[in-house]
Amino acid sequence: MPGLRTIAREKSGRSALRMLVGGLVVAAFAAMAPAQAQDKQVLVLGVDISDARNFDPARMADYSSPITNGAVYDSLVTQKPGAYEDVVPSLATGWERLDDGQRIRFTLRDDVKFWDGSPLTAEDVKFSLDRLLNVKDQPAVYAQNLEKTEVVDEHTVDLYIKNPAEPIMINLAAPAFAIYSRAMTEAQGGVSTPGAEQEDKATQWLNQNSAGTGPYHMVQWERNAQIMLQKNPHYWGGEVPFERVVIRHIGDSAAQLLALENGDIDAAFNLTTEQLATLEDSADIDIARGLSLDYVYMTLTSSPELNEALGKTENRLAVAHAIDYDGIIEHLMGGNAVRPVNFLPIGVGGSTEELLERIGYREDLDKSRELLAAAGNPDGFSFQLSYANAAIVGTSYQLLAQKIQSDLARVGITVELNPMDQVQLRTQYTGGETQSVITFWNPPSPEPQLWASASIERVAKRVRWEVPQEVKDVVAAAGAEPEPAKRAELYTEYTEMLQAQGNYILLFQPIYRIATSQAIEDFNLTAAGWQVQMGDIKPSQ
Amino acid sequence: MIRYLITRLASMVVMIVLATLVVFLISHLVPADPILAQLGDMQAANPAMVAAYRARWGLDLPVWQQYLIFLEGLVHGNFGVSISTQRPVLDDILQYAPATIELSTIAFLLSVIVGVPLGVIAAVRRDSWIDHVARLLSLIGVSAPTFWLAFVVLALFYGGLQIAPGPGRLDVVHLPPPFVTGLYLVDSALAGQWDVFRNAAAHLILPSTVLAATTLGLITRTTRAAMLEALGQDYVRVGRAKGLKERTIIIRHALPNALIPVVTLGGLAYAVLLSGTVLTETIFSWPGLGRYTFRSAVSLDFPAIMGITFLVAVVYLVINLIVDLSYALLDPRVVRQ
Numbered sequence: 001m002p003g004l005r006t007i008a009r010e011k012s013g014r015s016a017l018r019m020l021v022g023g024l025v026v027a028a029f030a031a032m033a034p035a036q037a038q039d040k041q042v043l044v045l046g047v048d049i050s051d052a053r054n055f056d057p058a059r060m061a062d063y064s065s066p067i068t069n070g071a072v073y074d075s076l077v078t079q080k081p082g083a084y085e086d087v088v089p090s091l092a093t094g095w096e097r098l099d100d101g102q103r104i105r106f107t108l109r110d111d112v113k114f115w116d117g118s119p120l121t122a123e124d125v126k127f128s129l130d131r132l133l134n135v136k137d138q139p140a141v142y143a144q145n146l147e148k149t150e151v152v153d154e155h156t157v158d159l160y161i162k163n164p165a166e167p168i169m170i171n172l173a174a175p176a177f178a179i180y181s182r183a184m185t186e187a188q189g190g191v192s193t194p195g196a197e198q199e200d201k202a203t204q205w206l207n208q209n210s211a212g213t214g215p216y217h218m219v220q221w222e223r224n225a226q227i228m229l230q231k232n233p234h235y236w237g238g239e240v241p242f243e244r245v246v247i248r249h250i251g252d253s254a255a256q257l258l259a260l261e262n263g264d265i266d267a268a269f270n271l272t273t274e275q276l277a278t279l280e281d282s283a284d285i286d287i288a289r290g291l292s293l294d295y296v297y298m299t300l301t302s303s304p305e306l307n308e309a310l311g312k313t314e315n316r317l318a319v320a321h322a323i324d325y326d327g328i329i330e331h332l333m334g335g336n337a338v339r340p341v342n343f344l345p346i347g348v349g350g351s352t353e354e355l356l357e358r359i360g361y362r363e364d365l366d367k368s369r370e371l372l373a374a375a376g377n378p379d380g381f382s383f384q385l386s387y388a389n390a391a392i393v394g395t396s397y398q399l400l401a402q403k404i405q406s407d408l409a410r411v412g413i414t415v416e417l418n419p420m421d422q423v424q425l426r427t428q429y430t431g432g433e434t435q436s437v438i439t440f441w442n443p444p445s446p447e448p449q450l451w452a453s454a455s456i457e458r459v460a461k462r463v464r465w466e467v468p469q470e471v472k473d474v475v476a477a478a479g480a481e482p483e484p485a486k487r488a489e490l491y492t493e494y495t496e497m498l499q500a501q502g503n504y505i506l507l508f509q510p511i512y513r514i515a516t517s518q519a520i521e522d523f524n525l526t527a528a529g530w531q532v533q534m535g536d537i538k539p540s541q
Numbered sequence: 542m543i544r545y546l547i548t549r550l551a552s553m554v555v556m557i558v559l560a561t562l563v564v565f566l567i568s569h570l571v572p573a574d575p576i577l578a579q580l581g582d583m584q585a586a587n588p589a590m591v592a593a594y595r596a597r598w599g600l601d602l603p604v605w606q607q608y609l610i611f612l613e614g615l616v617h618g619n620f621g622v623s624i625s626t627q628r629p630v631l632d633d634i635l636q637y638a639p640a641t642i643e644l645s646t647i648a649f650l651l652s653v654i655v656g657v658p659l660g661v662i663a664a665v666r667r668d669s670w671i672d673h674v675a676r677l678l679s680l681i682g683v684s685a686p687t688f689w690l691a692f693v694v695l696a697l698f699y700g701g702l703q704i705a706p707g708p709g710r711l712d713v714v715h716l717p718p719p720f721v722t723g724l725y726l727v728d729s730a731l732a733g734q735w736d737v738f739r740n741a742a743a744h745l746i747l748p749s750t751v752l753a754a755t756t757l758g759l760i761t762r763t764t765r766a767a768m769l770e771a772l773g774q775d776y777v778r779v780g781r782a783k784g785l786k787e788r789t790i791i792i793r794h795a796l797p798n799a800l801i802p803v804v805t806l807g808g809l810a811y812a813v814l815l816s817g818t819v820l821t822e823t824i825f826s827w828p829g830l831g832r833y834t835f836r837s838a839v840s841l842d843f844p845a846i847m848g849i850t851f852l853v854a855v856v857y858l859v860i861n862l863i864v865d866l867s868y869a870l871l872d873p874r875v876v877r878q
Contacts, residue, residue: 140590223637223828248709430577454582
């Protein structure tokens with residue numbers, strides 16, 4: 001037997017050699033693939049686009065699709081990266097409020113052409129917005145305050161508003177309010193009149209093509225594979241830098257990193273915190289940064305039936321003061337995040353890091369213990385924390401929950417971890433059946449009222465908070481306030497009310513980072529809804 | 542024989558109905574609301590929109606009625622409309638299936654073409670170096686986790702050595718060939734686009750090798766064991782005594798007898814490959830059925846889940862039927878019985 005083993009060892013040495021030879025044969029076969037010529041006429045982005053369901057502006061409701069729609073469509077107004085408190089002209093050169101704000105009159109640019117060369121007129125604006133309302137799919141919810149649209153003349157259009165006290169201008173910059181060609185869409189079965197819900201047949205075409213005025217136009221979408229955009233020869237914003245843009249589906253982040261390093265893609269959108277850390281010192285790869293308006297937050301129920309201890313405000317605040325917020329940002333996010341005070345992310349509604357310093361929760365274990373004692377639970381209590389079995393902005397809910405569990409244990413609060421499937425979590429959470437959850441918020445547009453009203457309406461129901469009228473009044477007043485400084489003051493007042501309540505604990509607001517090759521420049525990220533200013537990206541000089 | 546076929550086909554119909562019923566009940570037992578996988582936060586709080594979505598997919602009906610509607614559609618060749626992609630499930634399946642069929646067929650051929658001869662040689666040259674290599678390969682293939690193996694080969698041949706193309710079915714510079722079958726190798730050959738053919742073939746090498754690894758191991762080991770058994774039989778000894786060439790004994794006499802368990806396993810392996818590519822598809826960004834199945838399952842897209850269940854049930858049953866019928870070719874005794 002010993003003899004046999006010796007032989008086997010000797011033979012396995014030789015077999016390793018054969019395996020290597022075998023591997024080289026396979027490799028040689030693979031080399032038949034032509035080398036990737038990096039043609040700078042073409043911009044290639046590596047993105048996980050597996051969530052994309054459609055690109056019809058009247059139906060689109062996914063996370064990755066606005067990257068495309070932001071490049072192929074324009075809206076009446078737009079927002080510059082970082083400046084989300086206000087809008088700037090885009091297809092409209094100006095606007096004025098008429099009839100006590102019930103009507104907004106937009107003046108359109110007169111030099112805009114669609115990619116097919118036909119001119120943009122007020123008819124196209126009316127068609128696009130009417131279709132949004134009448135197709136009645138998901139984006140229509142953002143247009144609830146829009147009554148109707150009327151053409152005044154070729155380059156003037158009136159939007160009728162149901163409730164002038166509710167803000168609308170920032171919403172108009174969102175991808176849902178894209179303006180597209182009536183002629184092109186109607187030729188494909190597009191309908192904008194009442195009944196469009198049933199009669200409109202243009203979605204299939206709009207999923208493969210676009211009918212807009214943006215720097216590029218869509219020529220192909222192969223599901224789970226790629227999206228192809230072509231230069232718009234008639235673009236009103238000047239010469240377009242690339243002939244083509246290919247949005248390549250690469251679902252796995254490690255494969256995205258390899259493709260970027262090999263020069264097959266110019267930008268990798270979905271890298272993890274660890275992968276980005278390995279690129280920090282790379283001479284060949286740049287990292288574009290942009291503060292998002294997304295955030296990860298934790299809720300605590302007000303309902304004593306669900307959890308007797310959490311029913312007491314002091315106990316909820318004790319939880320809020322026992323979390324090591326800096327540790328979460330430093331260790332789980334690699335420092336690439338900020339923290340807003342409460343439901344309004346930093347960058348909108350007067351929410352800033354200074355405000356966090358002033359009125360934000362901070363880690364203070366003594367205060368936490370005092371609050372527990374005041375609530376009559378000096379030895380702490382226990383509650384169930386639910387979250388999805390999923391990754392989140394480069395980390396995972398599991399890691400976050402474990403971190404919070406160990407933080408709270410310091411003051412005697414026991415956290416029972418309850419991971420579950422994402423849809424199941426949403427079902428329980430929206431049904432108001434959870435004691436506490438960690439989840440994610442991604443806004444459809446940077447209008448502060450969208451966050452504020454959610455926090456006192458549907459999300460308040462989920463945490464079973466009976467919102468007092470005075471809170472509702474402050475939020476309504478903030479929405480109706482046109483003066484930015486006064487508006488910020490009102491939102492701050494509202495934020496203080498949320499802080500005293502202790503139902504929402506904001507954990508972090510990530511800074512999105514996208515790794516780009518040095519073959520391109522002016523890669524500007526935006527949090528306005530379409531992730532990147534596609535028209536800005538140029539080949540490096 | 543014809544009676545046998547009719548009985549088999551009838552039992553297949555029953556099996557398919559049972560399979561769809563089980564999956565239907567399980568997916569409806571999950572305590573989660575499929576509407577919440579589709580609607581945004583604001584939309585899910587809007588009763589009119591929620592009601593419209595429920596009505597559109599018949600989710601407002603009792604569960605048994607939903608199942609009957611599914612069966613009725615099935616009889617008419619209609620799988621219904623996917624909740625998440627909002628287009629007919631059949632269109633989705635027809636779009637994603639070719640990518641998976643192409644990948645798993647190449648992987649299957651690879652594991653048979655390599656696995657069977659390797660198993661035969663390993664059995665004939667028992668305990669030689671080639672037997673050890675075969676054993677090592679099988680061991681790696683069967684035991685290495687697919688996602689790990691997929692990433693290692695991608696990192697090595699695409700990332701490190703840069704001799705293999707990256708994720709996806711084609712390089713960015715190539716457009717897909719004109720659609721005929723959806724299999725890029727076939728379509729590009731039909732169109733005479735040889736550069737696309739070469740590129741598609743190159744893109745297939747890494748994922749199909751990874752996918753083949755598991756089945757290759759199984760086929761090699763099974764072939765080896767079956768060959769060893771066959772080579773120990775009396776007729777082999779008789780053949781040798783008659784002075785037949787060793788090659789004739791192995792190929793004409795031992796191999797056909799050894800192939801029966803291999804065919805059974807091969808059929809199952811092909812079915813497994815066709816329905817179990819999700820990890821490989823994820824790492825190689827392969828736009829196939831695996832990803833579609835995964836997304837449909839996590840988003841509780843009932844029509845899509847049912848369509849795929851039906852398809853998988855049919856694939857397994859048809860392959861099993863073919864396997865059983867092929868016994869008759871390999872072993873005449875089966876027919877006589």
